[in-house]
Amino acid sequence: MPRTDMFTGLAEFLAVADQGSFRAAAAELGVTPPAVSQAIRALEVRLGLRLFQRTTRSVALTEAGAALLAQLSPAARDIGEALDRLSELRSRPLGVLRLSVPRIALDLAVLDVIQAFRLAYPEVVVELDVSDASIDITANKFDAGIRIGEFIERDMIAIRLTRDLRWIVVGSPDYLTVRGRPASPRDLLHHECIRYRFPSAKTIYRWEFVRGGETYTVEPRGGVTVNDHLSMIDLAIRGVGLAYTNDLVARHALGTGALEEVLKGHLPVKLGLFLYFPAKNQSQPKLRAFIDFAIKHVRDSPVFVLSNTV
Structure with missing residues (x-):
């Protein structure tokens, strides 16, 4: 028997056995009574056994039908419980x-x-x-x-x-004491800048500044390039150079005085x-x-x- 035909008619069989009526089984399955009757006849032909004893007033299981029901009922319950569990999975976070x-x-x-x-x-x-x-x-x-x-x-x-994040340029007190505090973005040409490169990009991230409501960029110069903001902060704290970051990332270092902000008023909010x-x-x-x-x-x-x- 082809496996695709194995379950054909079983839903109708179980419904008729449960309801005791072709009409009630059809209502439960959402199909017509003739469709249920045809499915049962096809199942009986395939099995070579009569499953129901039909009269004008009642439908009763034959001995073969009762034996089939006894075998199918536990499996049907297991399938029903499995489907209920799957339904639960759709609504439960897991x-x-x-x-x-x-x-x-x-x-x-x-x-x-x-x-x-x-x-x-x-x-x-x-x-x-x-x-x-x-x-x-x-x-x-x-x-x-x-x-x-x-x-x-x-x-x-x-x-x-x-x-929103306020972007800032920061440096350590020691670095700023030795190299001075830049007064404008142009002064960065004379400073060591810790550069940043996105891991998926080939170009160096250009530092963005604001002038007269317009945004412009400056390519930082420096001997150290990183691809991680926290590493950049650590290097800036050690006095390696100036870092371009945002106020949330640098908040702890700013709060402890490990870093100081420069170029205030020149930087964007994003x-x-x-x-x-x-x-x-x-x-x-x-x-x-x-x-x-x-x-x-x-x-x-x-x-x-x-x-x-x-």
């Missing part, structure tokens, strides 16, 4: 949640949230890919990502996590960090739970704000 995050977001927006989220949802396994590289989260099968707003594709759903994902992912219970949890968790943090999508 499985692997894959997130792409830049290094700077790990301390600012991720680590504390992940720790609390895992305690609340132990059935969700969180997989973090930490990289400043520009990553196509759809092609690389991530559920969501966290990025600075200006680098997020416009077809993504984006939920703001932090306030979009902050956003959690983003393709529209097709937003119905996933695991992602929905993470979004709701993250927003609630950071509600009272001074670096985070609640916002609608971009």
Whole structure:
């Protein structure tokens, strides 16, 4: 018997056996009584056995029908329970949640949230890919990502996590004592700048400044290039040179006096960090739970704000 025919007619058989009527079975299955009758006849022909004794007033199982029902009933219950469990999986947060995050977001927006989220949802396994590289989260099968707003594709759903970022140039007190404090971006030509290169790019990131409401860029000069913002901060603290970063990343070093800000009034304010994902992912219970949890968790943090999508 071809395996494709193995289950043909069994749903109708079980429904008639349960309801004791072709008409009631048809109503349960959402088909016509003739369709049920035809399916039962085809099953009986295939098995070479009569399964029901039919009269004008009643339908009763034959001995063969009763034997088949006894064999099928446990399996039918198991299948029903399996389907119920699958239905539950559609609504319960579980499985692997894959997130792409830049290094700077790990301390600012991720680590504390992940720790609390895992305690609340132990059935969700969180997989973090930490990289400043520009990553196509759809092609690389991530559920969501966290990025600075200006680098997020416009077809993504984006939920703001932090306030806007104020970009700054910083240096250590020792460096500024020896090399002096630049008064304008032009003075950077005479300074050692710690340069930044995106992992996925070949060019050096150009420092952006504002003049008369217009934005312009300067290519920094220096003997050290990194691809990680936190490494840049560490190097600046050690007096290697000036660093171009944002006020959230440098907030601790500024607060302790390990770094000092220069060129105030020359730098732009840009979009902050956003959690983003393709529209097709937003119905996933695991992602929905993470979004709701993250927003609630950071509600009272001074670096985070609640916002609608971009």
